[in-house]
Amino acid sequence: MKITFPRMGTSWIGLKALFEGLGHETVLPPPPSKHTLDLGTKYAPEFACLPFKVLLGSYLEALEMGADTIVSSGGVGPCRAGYYTQLQKRILREQLSYDVRVITFEPLNRNWRGTYLILKDLVEVGFGDFLGALWLTWQKLLALDALEKESHRIRPLERHIGTTSRVVKDAFADIDAAQSVDEVRARTAVRLEELRAIPQDLAREPLRVGVIGEIYVVLEPFVNQDVVETLGHMGVYVHRSIFLTDWTKDNAILDAFRIPGEMNIKRAAQPYLPEMVGGHGQNSIGETILYAKRGFDGVVQLAPFTCIPEIVAKSIIPKVSEDYNLPVLTLMLDEQTGKAGVSTRLEAFVDLLTMRRQRLRGETA
């Protein structure tokens, strides 16, 4: 089997290690690009959400590179992500006549047996090695998240714009190359030190902005036009609400045992949106409120065009924003969104936040 898999943010580094550890050749799709999106847009339904289009484009690229199997995750709704592979499979096989196998991992809690069967088929190594591969993957994902979090903290303080991004990029390559858990840990430690050693202007007091929204567009810089980095370069500290490892712990793992995760966020959302609406809709409301309570200066909501849960959230956010007096900028992303447009809107938003902070400080002084 030549396996390819969805690409979202840095997670490919972990997934690549996983499938290689299971004894497979992997075909890593190139980083999503304009070409990827064009391909996906061409064959996806017009109103499919952006992640669907980018992923479809990625699969097509990987198939051209020789992949014969796609491994992805499923879901149970109520939003569309869980149906992605069903439809992508039909588009690839029926409409485009690819002879491709699509393997979908459904959420564990209703599917222990199905998962076992898939694994039996997919794992070509002994049980010990299988656990080893899982452990290495998880350690890599943890390392990636730790590095990225640290980069978010340091970027707004760096004296020379771009240093942090350079270091963190090398660090990711390092984690990708690491062969063992020990190596992952050692390299992470070194790179974290390197990040902290970046010349910084500690006198700055960066604005603090929370980034919320749908998981794929929050995690994948290509589709969000590098929002996190752009804000960082404007001297803003960005707190990204979603990291893959936290998300996996709170959702996939707890959910397998039917324990609801992220209760604090859901509780915060109650007065405005007591119902789960799929995706990150309810989180977007809850997180906005929590950011307000933690004294953040603003929130940026990222949502793919036509994203159902985020449209529900977007309809309610103005009220939350008013009640908590916290500015929120919503960016609806689609295949026409360009970097220049996003930067302009971010700049205007940051200006607004700066003035607002001055005004608030003036009032209290």
Place this chain on the structure above:
Amino acid sequence: MATRIGIPRALAYYSFYPQWRTYLEELGMEVILSPPTTKDILDMGIRDTVTDACIPIKVFHGHVAALIGEVDWILIPRLVSIDGDATFCPKFLGLPDMIEASVQGAIPPLLTPRIDIRDGRFAPLRAWLQVAKILSVPRYRALVAYQKATQVGAYYESLLTHGILPEDAMAMVNKWWSSLQDNSLLALAKAKNSLLRTANSIESSTQRVRLAVVGYPYAIYDDYISCNLLASLRRLGVTVITPDMVPSKSRKAQAKRQPKYLFWHYSNQVIRATYHFFQEQMVDGVIHVTAFACGPDAMVGKLLELDCRKNNRMPFLSLCLDEHTGVAGVMTRIEAFVDMLVRRKEAQTS
């Protein structure tokens, strides 16, 4: 004066109005329905919603705005799941919250029973009893009202499966209800059954072109949103069949043909009804009525397209509606489509 409860003539109205109305009236309330959709209603809806919302959601907001000042309460059930397999579209799940957050003006308090059968067989009943409690109606009275409402709902649904369109079916339910001498539960059940025996089934002359118009009831049957689609098709001499005309049992039987159920109630209805039409060879073509930027329909539309292709290349037309869609544009497209079907049919029979 009786308490006035408003019901917006949009979204789930087309599926549940007779039932909801009976329940509330039996509780002693006065039910006030918003008027049919007009440009003004749509405009109010556009004012109160984010641009990204689909037209049915915009229209719903407009209907709520139209009820302001006319009623003491507005009924907006939070429909989560009524079949256990699927939920409603997430926009239904968050509907009361979107309304609270965004309709301008002094909206009356909302009655939002949360209907989720996954919480147990009696969960919907409990939710409706809660409504009665809020309205200070004694429990026994609410229980009887609920039973009657269920009967009326079943009668309405069966009228739909006999090929009667919602507005006509509602009128029939109305007439029947007001003609009843005795509307005790027992008499109700009897009267309903004898009526149903005499109802006609869908006419299906094979000479005429038979067209499946599939989509969500609130898009197909709202003449303003659909730009008079159904009437126009009938004027073109076409026999129209919609998913609501397929008995729920037959729809359910098609579920096995879905490798994975869709997550949305109305979407499953659309797909399963279409499979039923294919299996029974009931139609010559399919029109999918969908709203601009509808999330679920991005999936449903593509599935329908692929399935029509698989089913002997059944002619398929997707009609995407938004606030800029005009009657003339719709007319041109359906005329061309129907012409094609007529020619195809002639070629096949000759």
